[in-house]
Amino acid sequence: MSEKNSSNCDHDCSHCGADCGSREIKKLETNAASEVGKVIAVISGKGGVGKSTVTGLLAKELTNSGYKVGVLDADITGPSVPKMFGAEDPAYAMDGMILPNETPEGIKLISANMLLEDLESPVLWRGPILSSVLQQFYKDVKWGKLDYLLVDMPPGTGDVPLTVFQMYPVDGVIVVTTPQELVSMIVMKAVNMARLMNIPLLGAVENMSYAVCPKCGEKLEVFGESSLPHLERERGLKALDALPIDPETAKLADTGKIMYAKTALPKTLEAIRNL
Numbered sequence: 001m002s003e004k005n006s007s008n009c010d011h012d013c014s015h016c017g018a019d020c021g022s023r024e025i026k027k028l029e030t031n032a033a034s035e036v037g038k039v040i041a042v043i044s045g046k047g048g049v050g051k052s053t054v055t056g057l058l059a060k061e062l063t064n065s066g067y068k069v070g071v072l073d074a075d076i077t078g079p080s081v082p083k084m085f086g087a088e089d090p091a092y093a094m095d096g097m098i099l100p101n102e103t104p105e106g107i108k109l110i111s112a113n114m115l116l117e118d119l120e121s122p123v124l125w126r127g128p129i130l131s132s133v134l135q136q137f138y139k140d141v142k143w144g145k146l147d148y149l150l151v152d153m154p155p156g157t158g159d160v161p162l163t164v165f166q167m168y169p170v171d172g173v174i175v176v177t178t179p180q181e182l183v184s185m186i187v188m189k190a191v192n193m194a195r196l197m198n199i200p201l202l203g204a205v206e207n208m209s210y211a212v213c214p215k216c217g218e219k220l221e222v223f224g225e226s227s228l229p230h231l232e233r234e235r236g237l238k239a240l241d242a243l244p245i246d247p248e249t250a251k252l253a254d255t256g257k258i259m260y261a262k263t264a265l266p267k268t269l270e271a272i273r274n275l
Helices: 051-064 081-085 127-139 159-167 181-196 228-235 247-254 266-273
Strands: 034-043 069-073 092-094 097-099 108-110 144-152 172-177 201-212 239-244
Touching: 034 051, 034 159, 034 181, 051 069, 051 081, 051 144, 051 172, 051 201, 051 247, 051 266, 069 081, 081 108, 081 247, 127 159, 159 181, 172 181, 172 266, 181 201, 181 228, 201 228, 201 266, 228 239, 239 266
Parallel strands: 034 144, 034 172, 069 108, 069 144, 172 201, 201 239
Antiparallel strands: 092 097
16 A cells, blocks of 8 residues: 555455555454453354354353353354344344344344344345444444353455454454364365464364264264364364264254253363463
């Protein structure tokens, strides 16, 4: 960016084509009615690995441990967080702030689906609009006092992850993967993006790591051997929890009852608490 135009810079590189060599971007701040503690992003790089499910389970675990939790659904074009918690009412504005939905357990939620009249309508927004909405979701939502804000990220390394990593004060990243080697390769793109942007990586959760035979209890590695040892040994990514294929958890997420899931993430919770 030339010196002549630098005064017009909004420090949001996600929609800027200029090669100014500067990445000094001011982090967003919340409003006077909000006090957000740690911000944890749940990423993958690959779609369909259960990132939103892991986010929902983490919200459940943290809430049951006595923490005040919010979930920001940054997967703008594929939002699923409200449905998991059975909280699909529209979000409203009051006194210049957005009021999030709140579950009976006190988890506060914001998602693009709360802005749509029809929950099945596609979200056809380009990069600058996505960036603007994401900024509003952080700084204009009346979060109140939160110990943790979980950010459910979309797959890939495009405009949305770039905006979140650049503009949100992210304290740590949880990476979600599955056993397949192809998935691990794509997940590493998101991991390397976080590393390039100096975002702390807390470790990896492997979803669909195995199934348990309902008759004999044998563990079945449906998608092959776990990739967690390889990611830890070869990629320097701490191995956290390995989650099974659990039809009951999937059913609870589909019916808005993720808070009743029995699946636990003890190592992931410990990593978050140690921040």
